[in-house]
Amino acid sequence: MKIRLKINGKDFAPHIYPSMILLDLLRDLGFKSVKRGCGTTNCGLCTIIMDNKSVLSCSVPAARADGKEIYTLEGFQDKAAEIAEFLADEGADQCGFCAPGFVMNVIALEKENPNPTEKEIDEYLVGNLCRCTGYMSQHRAMARYFAHKQKEA
């Protein structure tokens, strides 16, 4: 079957098979920032933004993406670089495998709530697992990032 969707602002019309998941479709189309992690909808590695909401692409049937507007990390290079600086400054990036999904969810949080409290940051990012950092460095990095954004505004 054929679907039409917009990825990072560009139109695509790929052929998919009936039980294909969006994660596989995106990777087949070359969007390799979208990582396959647990495959059980738990780890957050495959996070993308679909119609302005962060979702786990490992659980979205590709057919359901028909007519949708999708963003992967490839569509947010400048924003990703900015967030990555804060992660690096706090030592919050070790193996880096979780980073694309994590950054996508930070972007989703910023769109939904530009001035989150530290508790709101933790609650929003709890679905992004990281086995390297123990989360405290990520917590510090994002607290600093949002404080910086609030000063800018």
Next chain:
Amino acid sequence: MFTANEYIKVKSFDEAYELNQKRTNKIVAGNMMLRLSHRKLNKAIDLSGLEADYILETESEFKIGCMCTLRDLEKNEAFAKCFGPDISEALGHIVGVQFRNSATVGGSIFGRFGFSDVLTYFLVLDTYVNLYKDGIVPLSEYAASDYDNDVIMEIIVNKDGRKAYYESFRLTDTDFPVISAAVGVHKKGRFFAIGARPAKARVIYADYSEFPEKLSPNEIASLAEYVSESFNYGTNIRAGAGYRKHIAKVLTERLLKKTGCEKP
């Protein structure tokens, strides 16, 4: 992930119901649990084109479409204003925001999962399930029934003045609950549901004639004991039956204190 020969976006509940009568076909709701199965389906039935992701408030009830996401319900201010803010406590620990942006209310209720926070929460409110064929049935009845081929169209919650309070105990924040507890405070009495026992949640009712609206600390302990004794508990990898029973009592005590022990 399941495999399917066809993926069909249905245009009506009628079409979904007809297709769902074959055992080899299956409805895809949020696809959070179904995607974990390795079933070979003939037709995957997608309800996402039915515009059933609504939350509608009328004078007497809330209607929640089967495809409404848990996140949309969690963030719905009108629902929280009517039934109390603990809807976010009940839903907010379910994996992560991304998960709840896809998981649906209909799928969660249909699953009747033992670990379901959603089921435990809704059981203490005056909740009904609107089924395509069987019509409107009380949630407590639906929760106790076996799986069949009917289709949930929406969940209806009557505004009868009840407030819901919710607590759960988890080994880690986003894991399934070891035990979940909810209290619905009504003008005539209290409704208690205990879930993740690890069997699915059930609800019991305690009248104010037996346990008055104002409770002393000793009466709170005694009512919590009564509630925890009213359910059966089992053992699995997360906890033993005895520990579950103990935590059920602790959570019920906390909930009773949270309610302020006064009728609405």
